[in-house]
Amino acid sequence: MMENYTVICKNVKKTFFSVSGQVEALRDVNLKVKEDELVMLMGPSGSGKTTLLSVIGAILRHTKGEITVLNENLKELSGDNRTLFRGKNIGFVFQSFNLIPYLNVQENVAIPLFIQKVEREKALDIAKGLLLKMDLKHILDRYPKEISGGEQQRVSIARGYIHNPKIILCDEPTSYLDAENGKRVMQILKDIQKANKSSLIVVTHDPRIVDYADRIIEIQDGIIKNEK
Ligand SMILES: Nc1ncnc2c1ncn2[C@@H]1O[C@H](COP(=O)(O)OP(=O)(O)OP(=O)(O)O)[C@@H](O)[C@H]1O
Ligand SMILES: [Mg+2]
Known part of the structure; x- marks a missing residue:
């Protein structure tokens, strides 16, 4: 591996073109993330955080x-190569959860394993294990609309790491959680990350979890402020 960086962004720009005009969401992003590093990405609304996770992923x-x-x-x-690459190597925890409404909780968490053709019963079993670890035993069979926002968030986090991806990208993973659950979830993510030597990038506004970061970077108007 090139040194031990898993992610390298060099002069990255992302422009959205729409009927109402152009938006330069990322103007000039330079960023390197190491294997085994937990980076938190902070910045005001509209500064390009979700866009950056989306292009890296x-x-x-x-x-x-x-x-x-x-x-x-x-x-x-x-x-297809792009889809395969993403499915194998990247785990996402979306800001809006993106749970599939017609699949139950256990099935939603197992999706990354289904994509990799893991046998159905085995995939569901692994999903169940993660959900128990997150104290979600009571909702295994429920559908996304039948659970709370915080529960949906924890389900989407379990789905983000079930396939042990080398890169985990989390967009505001604790926004719906109380302090105690926010810290528990960060500890689970950090344990997984350290055990797998994966890179974890977490977008957050949550001051309660910043202590879990190896490094904090700030983005403003599509430019990272404090990257060397
Ligand atoms: N699909 C799109 N089409 C046009 N503009 C977009 C699109 N997605 C995002 N933008 C714009 O790009 C900029 C960056 O958006 P982005 O979603 O990355 O911000 P963010 O930092 O994640 O904000 P928040 O904290 O509110 O989630 C914003 O000005 C936004 O309006
Ligand atoms: Mg966002």
């Missing part, structure tokens, strides 16, 4: 610059 394509993730140049990854 190969959900959105960047407009200019270079993004290297696990030694792959994302620009050169297209079609």
